[in-house]
Amino acid sequence: MSWACQYSIPSNLSVGGLTQRLQRLVACRIDTQQSTKRTFYDTYDWRVYASGHALEEQCMNNNTATLHLRSLNEPNAQAVATTSRNSLRFLQDLPTGAVRRQLASIIEMRALLPVASMRSRMTSLRLLDNNQKTVAYLELEENHMLNAAGHTQGEAIRRACLVPVRGYATSARRLSRLLTKDLGLEPADADPLIAAVAASGRRPGDYSSKLDLHLDPSMRADAASKIVLRRLLDIMQANEHGIRNNIDTEFLHEFRVAVRRTRSALMQLKNVFPDRSQNRYRRGFQWLQQITGPARDTDVYLLKFADYHALVAPPLRSGLAPLRNFLQQRRNIQYRRLTSGLDSARYNKLIADWRAFLDQPPPKRTTPKNATRPIGDVANERIWRLYRRAIKAGRTIDDNSPAQDLHELRKTCKKLRYMLECFHSIYPTGEIKKLIRALKQLQDNLGDFNDLQVQSEVLQQFSKEIYAKGRAEPETLMAIGNLVATLRQQRELERQAFYGRYEKFARPVVAAHFRRLFHDAAEGATNNQAP
Amino acid sequence: MKVLASYNIKGGVGKTSTAVNLGYLAACEGARVLVWDLDPQGAASFYFRVKPKIKGGSKRLLRRKRQLLEVIKGTDYRNLDLLPADFSNRHLELLLDHGKKRRRGLRKVMKPLRDHYDYVLIDCAPSISLVSENVFDVSDALLVPTIPTTLSLRTLNTLIDFRLKHGLTDVQLLPFFSMVDRRKNLHRLILERPPKKLSFMLKTFIPFASEVEKMGVRRAPLATYAGHSHAAIAFEQLWTEVKSCLTKRHNKPPWAAKSNENF
Ligand SMILES: Nc1ncnc2c1ncn2[C@@H]1O[C@H](COP(=O)(O)OP(=O)(O)OP(=O)(O)O)[C@@H](O)[C@H]1O
Numbered sequence: 047m048s049w050a051c052q053y054s055i056p057s058n059l060s061v062g063g064l065t066q067r068l069q070r071l072v073a074c075r076i077d078t079q080q081s082t083k084r085t086f087y088d089t090y091d092w093r094v095y096a097s098g099h100a101l102e103e104q105c106m107n108n109n110t111a112t113l114h115l116r117s118l119n120e121p122n123a124q125a126v127a128t129t130s131r132n133s134l135r136f137l138q139d140l141p142t143g144a145v146r147r148q149l150a151s152i153i154e155m156r157a158l159l160p161v162a163s164m165r166s167r168m169t170s171l172r173l174l175d176n177n178q179k180t181v182a183y184l185e186l187e188e189n190h191m192l193n194a195a196g197h198t199q200g201e202a203i204r205r206a207c208l209v210p211v212r213g214y215a216t217s218a219r220r221l222s223r224l225l226t227k228d229l230g231l232e233p234a235d236a237d238p239l240i241a242a243v244a245a246s247g248r249r250p251g252d253y254s255s256k257l258d259l260h261l262d263p264s265m266r267a268d269a270a271s272k273i274v275l276r277r278l279l280d281i282m283q284a285n286e287h288g289i290r291n292n293i294d295t296e297f298l299h300e301f302r303v304a305v306r307r308t309r310s311a312l313m314q315l316k317n318v319f320p321d322r323s324q325n326r327y328r329r330g331f332q333w334l335q336q337i338t339g340p341a342r343d344t345d346v347y348l349l350k351f352a353d354y355h356a357l358v359a360p361p362l363r364s365g366l367a368p369l370r371n372f373l374q375q376r377r378n379i380q381y382r383r384l385t386s387g388l389d390s391a392r393y394n395k396l397i398a399d400w401r402a403f404l405d406q407p408p409p410k411r412t413t414p415k416n417a418t419r420p421i422g423d424v425a426n427e428r429i430w431r432l433y434r435r436a437i438k439a440g441r442t443i444d445d446n447s448p449a450q451d452l453h454e455l456r457k458t459c460k461k462l463r464y465m466l467e468c469f470h471s472i473y474p475t476g477e478i479k480k481l482i483r484a485l486k487q488l489q490d491n492l493g494d495f496n497d498l499q500v501q502s503e504v505l506q507q508f509s510k511e512i513y514a515k516g517r518a519e520p521e522t523l524m525a526i527g528n529l530v531a532t533l534r535q536q537r538e539l540e541r542q543a544f545y546g547r548y549e550k551f552a553r554p555v556v557a558a559h560f561r562r563l564f565h566d567a568a569e570g571a572t573n574n575q576a577p
Numbered sequence: 578m579k580v581l582a583s584y585n586i587k588g589g590v591g592k593t594s595t596a597v598n599l600g601y602l603a604a605c606e607g608a609r610v611l612v613w614d615l616d617p618q619g620a621a622s623f624y625f626r627v628k629p630k631i632k633g634g635s636k637r638l639l640r641r642k643r644q645l646l647e648v649i650k651g652t653d654y655r656n657l658d659l660l661p662a663d664f665s666n667r668h669l670e671l672l673l674d675h676g677k678k679r680r681r682g683l684r685k686v687m688k689p690l691r692d693h694y695d696y697v698l699i700d701c702a703p704s705i706s707l708v709s710e711n712v713f714d715v716s717d718a719l720l721v722p723t724i725p726t727t728l729s730l731r732t733l734n735t736l737i738d739f740r741l742k743h744g745l746t747d748v749q750l751l752p753f754f755s756m757v758d759r760r761k762n763l764h765r766l767i768l769e770r771p772p773k774k775l776s777f778m779l780k781t782f783i784p785f786a787s788e789v790e791k792m793g794v795r796r797a798p799l800a801t802y803a804g805h806s807h808a809a810i811a812f813e814q815l816w817t818e819v820k821s822c823l824t825k826r827h828n829k830p831p832w833a834a835k836s837n838e839n840f
């Protein structure tokens with residue numbers, strides 16, 4: 047598009063004045079004038095914003111609401127849906143249609159939360175041709191930003207938005223010229239979302255679970271490790287309230303990923319911290335992972351429920367309903383237990399002590415032999431070792447290997463993945479991404495195999511429990527049986543797919559890449575040290 | 578994407594009113610709708626206040642020098658677009674009239690619309706021609722407004738025979754009574770006892786009403802200015818009935834249908 051769609055209205059021009067002047071210049075008609083409350087929604091980790099969109103709910107005085115999903119770059123590319131007021135939360139709550147279709151892959155299972163709001167006076171004008179046909183729309187808005195407490199803040203921001211009609215580009219261009227040349231409007235590029243979020247005291251993208259750190263390979267290993275671990279602790283704490291308030295399942299998931307990464311770092315970074323601290327926190331986070339496990343498991347089964355439903359033979363599907371109730375009840379119990387775990391003295395002491403430990407600057411002199419070595423060297427050694435372990439273990443797997451072997455390999459790959467992710471910033475940009483992509487394919491296969499294995503066992507266990515509670519109709523037991531059989535078939539398919547995935551991961555180019563980044567560099571370093 | 582053609586061999590029976598009003602109702606429900614004005618008279622374009630001239634003409638359109646999508650115009654209503662009539666539409670007939678696949682030319686042209694619209698409503702000119710054969714080929718259903726007179730019923734029979742003779746049975750035939758005037762004896766008689774052969778006639782009929790005539794003055798769909806009139810309500814019922822006929826025909830068991838939405 048060669049012309050802008052969004053303009054800011056200069057302060058010496060009122061919306062009424064602008065309308066009057068425009069009506070003197072072109073044929074246009076006021077369509078509607080409305081007061082609305084506009085609320086922006088996003089997930090906790092800003093998925094809508096990160097995908098280049100703004101999601102806005104406009105509530106009119108008459109209690110109707112519309113939902114607008116628009117592209118930040120092309121505000122006219124927007125999808126609209128009608129909703130009942132304040133009913134937004136999950137994808138399922140949205141009416142079917144374009145908004146829901148587009149949001150599906152953006153927000154997935156995450157809940158939508160209000161992130162900012164403003165009060166607006168909106169005037170909608172139609173530009174007409176000599177047949178009284180609408181050839182462009184002009185939306186004039188006077189926005190009063192609301193702060194977190196719901197009070198207006200700062201001066202009103204006044205904007206004009208030109209919405210072209212398909213097939214009438216010439217008219218839109220003409221109107222655009224008129225607005226800028228004759229009426230002195232300035233093109234504006236930032237979506238009102240940005241100003242509204244700022245007024246509420248936040249910044250788009252202020253939470254992310256990415257480890258976007260900048261570490262220098264020459265840093266002391268203990269200092270660098272503390273930076274990574276502190277970031278992981280921040281992520282855990284940022285997700286706590288979402289778990290307690292049961293907002294969506296991702297809070298617990300991200301919390302647990304941070305716990306697992308922390309544990310993995312504590313295990314892999316040998317002789318970096320004093321033994322006593324290392325052992326204590328290793329045990330602490332192992333406990334934390336245990337007490338958060340059962341709640342996550344029920345989340346997973348419920349998230350997968352739609353898939354399960356589709357996997358069961360159609361005539362048996364209705365039999366699954368009791369399983370869903372069972373899982374729902376179990377989830378409530380597990381979340382209550384989890385919350386009391388998070389309220390416990392043990393948890394609070396673990397977190398407080400851990401924070402204090404991480405905040406201590408590394409001592410000048412310390413005994414662990416890796417503590418003062420450059421983090422680049424220490425990370426190289428660990429990653430290279432894990433890579434070789436994974437390659438070796440994968441090579442021995444054949445059709446007779448027990449599932450346990452695949453499970454062990456999966457764990458090694460996970461450790462490798464965490465190390466790559468935690469320390470990616472000490473390597474040239476982009477290099478680690480390529481390796482992670484190669485590793486991920488194998489991991490997905492191993493993960494799916496393991497999940498299918500565990501799920502078929504656990505579902506059978508659930509079926510027994512439901513039966514024992516006397517709540518099982520024969521249809522339910524048959525439906526679960528049918529599901530388990532299908533999952534087992536899928537598991538076998540994953541197992542067959544393993545060889546191909548492993549071959550790809552073990553192929554020479556990838557091996558050369560690992561060697562160059564983590565082995566040759568290390569050799570060079572030791573050679574330099576010992577001339 | 579469902580393609581519905583408003584069609585009758587006879588003129589002045591309510592084809593354009595049907596295409597315009599049903600298109601509007603579908604768009605109000607949130608479907609993405611295109612009304613294609615395929616009648617050189619350009620009545621549908623007139624109702625939407627769109628000038629009927631396509632730049633370069635339909636000749637270039639069919640030769641695919643221009644994409645169909647480039648000549649579409651937005652109407653004054655959300656989700657509702659119009660493909661304007663073009664007086665050079667006579668080219669259409671000439672252009673379709675060569676090659677082996679002469680009945681399938683339109684199908685090719687319409688392919689790019691598939692991702693953009695849920696419904697295409699074609700407003701046809703009154704005749705049987707190569708263009709209409711192409712319309713039968715691309716349409717899921719023919720909406721056939723029929724005035725309850727003996728002559729109109731004979732024309733409808735001609736259409737039924739034509740459809741069978743040319744093996745165009747993929748397209749569903751949805752005739753309904755239009756411009757029904759209950760003060761006229763013949764209308765009442767036919768409405769109460771339709772001929773046996775026409776048992777598949779839709780239940781809804783559109784009454785003769787001055788509000789519908791006013792569309793020519795208002796240049797807007799009926800529901801925008803007389804939403805509560807009998808005729809407007811009849812069009813709503815007609816749309817509901819048409820939709821149910823469309824789904825009935827293709828009702829595979831729900832679990833056998835492929836779904837694009839993952840939820
Ligand atoms: N239900 C109705 N009641 C009264 N007048 C009607 C009704 N339906 C259509 N008309 C009027 O009859 C005339 C013909 O209607 P319309 O244009 O819809 O028919 P058509 O079949 O498309 O005609 P043509 O064959 O000329 O394209 C128009 O003037 C229209 O306003």
Ligand SMILES: [Mg+2]
Pocket residue numbers: 592593594616620700701
């Ligand atoms: Mg007509």
